[in-house]
Amino acid sequence: SQQGEEDPQALSIQEGENATMNCSYKTSINNLQWYRQNSGRGLVHLILIRSNEREKHSGRLRVTLDTSKKSSSLLITASRAADTASYFCATWSGGGKLIFGQGTELSVKP
Amino acid sequence: DTAVSQTPKYLVTQMGNDKSIKCEQNLGHDTMYWYKQDSKKFLKIMFSYNNKELIINETVPNRFSPKSPDKAHLNLHINSLELGDSAVYFCASSQAGGDQPQHFGDGTRLSIL
Incomplete structure (x- = not known):
């Protein structure tokens, strides 16, 4: 089953604002x-x-x-229009593979 | 001087056909991967090779056959294409080890008519 879940699925902010994305996972x-x-x-x-x-x-x-909460966050400070993209977390549990979350779509408006 | 390059970038074909996607990396990495990204952007590993040896085969139908002629190349051949194979296929490479960043190609967009 998928390891990472990301929140929010989509985020729209103005240039200069900070963007925070969260990722939760299930196993160590x-x-x-x-x-x-x-x-x-x-x-x-x-x-x-x-x-x-x-x-x-x-x-x-x-x-x-x-x-302890099995979670991570990514903060982008002073966002720019060029930061518009999808952001994915991925976990490595030693099984030889990265498991990706479904991503957060970030839109930064100029 | 592209690091990981895939060809073709777009592939439009009929159901039932056989097609191949090629991947080459010039980063000197010893591990290469194939991923499938669906229409919801969910990215899932299909295969991983280390020094031309198959390491991971993730319950992929045997219509998909990877081939690694050398450390710098990993090709993907798909037989009897089905509608559900429509997706973006990404090749990636890294040094061995889970703490090594993976470098991705720009993807091959496969559309089955």
Whole structure:
């Protein structure tokens, strides 16, 4: 069964606002990764957080991980129109494969 | 100098036909993958190869046959195409290990008429 569930399914904000996306999963994990997919393109890796980490930053991205709640969040600060894309969380549980959530569609209006 | 390239980008064909999708990566990775993304954007792994050896085969119908002639190439052949095969197929590559980011191609959009 699918590991990751994302919330919200769609998010529409104005440029300059922050965007927060959440991901929940069901089983214990080794790490959780976030990917971005622009329309008509492949997925691009954004950030990886290990199960023993609680927070990680990369530029305007901040990821948190709460293993007790089996959830993660991705925060994009000061969003830009170019951030418009679908965002996916993916979990690695040691079984040799990444399991993806169904994604959040982010629309940033100029 | 595209990192992971797939061909063709679009594939429109009739039910019952056989088709192939090719994938090449120039990143020096030793692991390659095929994923299927459906119309709701749900992305599911189909196959994974490490150093030309099949590692993962995710309950995919045997009409789908991957082939890895070398570490840099992973092709996907599909026999007797069905309507339900319509989807976007993504190739990806990474170094071995679950803590390695995966690099995706831009996908092959397969439409079955």
